Amino acid sequence: MKIGILGSGNMGRSLGTLWAEQGHDVFFGARTQEKGRQIAEQMGHNTQGGTNIEAAEFGDVLLYTIRGVNPAEVLSTTDVLNGKILIDCNNFEIPAEFAYEPITYSLAEILADQAPNAKIVKAFNTMAQEVFELSPQPLDQHNVSVFLAGDDATAKQTVAQLAQEIGFSPLDCGPLRQARLLENLGNFIRLMIIGQGMGSYATLSVQTLPSATQERLGGRQLSNLK
C-alpha cells in the first residue's frame, strides 16, 4: 500500500515506520521538505519524505496527525484528498485538570466536513505512542483494541488490516458519528495514563468472555425500565 503521513511527529513517525517495516511504501510529510526528508532518512526502511502536499499526493491511505488544523490550510486545497482513505488519530487538547466536557461533535466529523470527498476513518486515538514501541511483538499477544469508526466499509477494512499487521486487534464501532464515543474514550485513557498516573502502557481493549455455564443469577430478564 502507498501510505502518506501528514504531520510526522510522534504518531506519524511511529505508525509510518511500523507500516514501512511491514513492507508498505511510506512517505513522511512535514511543513518543510527538508524536515520530511530528514525523518525518512532517520527512520529508514526505504521511506521517503518531503512536504505534506507531496505526502498527500503519494498515498492512497493517509494518516492525518495535525490536530484541529483544516487540511485546506495544510495542503492549500483538499482536492488531493478526494477518494483517499484519511485516518484521523487526533484527540482534543487535554483541558486543565482533566476537566473534560463530553464531546458532542468529533474532530473526525469536523475533518469529514472539511474534506468531504475523503473517506475518513477514526482510529489509533486510544493508545499512547509508547505502545507502538511494542509492535508487532509482543503487542500481538495482548489484545489491544484499535477502535474504528467510519462511513465507508471498505476503507474501514483497509485500516483494520493495517492495524492488525502491526499487532493490534481492530474493532469496527460503526459509522463516523461513533468517533464522538471514541474521542471520549481517548480522553478517558489519557485521564488514566496521565491524570491517574497509570503510565503510557495502560491501554483499552474490549474482551469477549465465555458464556456462564450456569445462570445462577436468573439470567437477563425483560427490563421494566422506560
Ligand SMILES: NC(=O)c1ccc[n+]([C@@H]2O[C@H](COP(=O)([O-])OP(=O)(O)OC[C@H]3O[C@@H](n4cnc5c(N)ncnc54)[C@H](OP(=O)(O)O)[C@@H]3O)[C@@H](O)[C@H]2O)c1
Ligand atoms: N502522542 C500520543 O501518544 C498520541 C496518542 C493518541 C493520539 N494522539 C493524537 O495524535 C495527534 C498527533 O499527536 P503527536 O503526538 O504525533 O503530535 P506531534 O508530535 O506534535 O506531531 C504533530 C505534527 O503536526 C504538525 N503540525 C502542527 N501544526 C501544524 C500546522 N499548522 N500545519 C502543518 N503541520 C502542523 C507538526 O509538524 P512539523 O513537524 O512539520 O512541525 C508535528 O509534526 C494529536 O491530535 C494527539 O492528540 C497522540
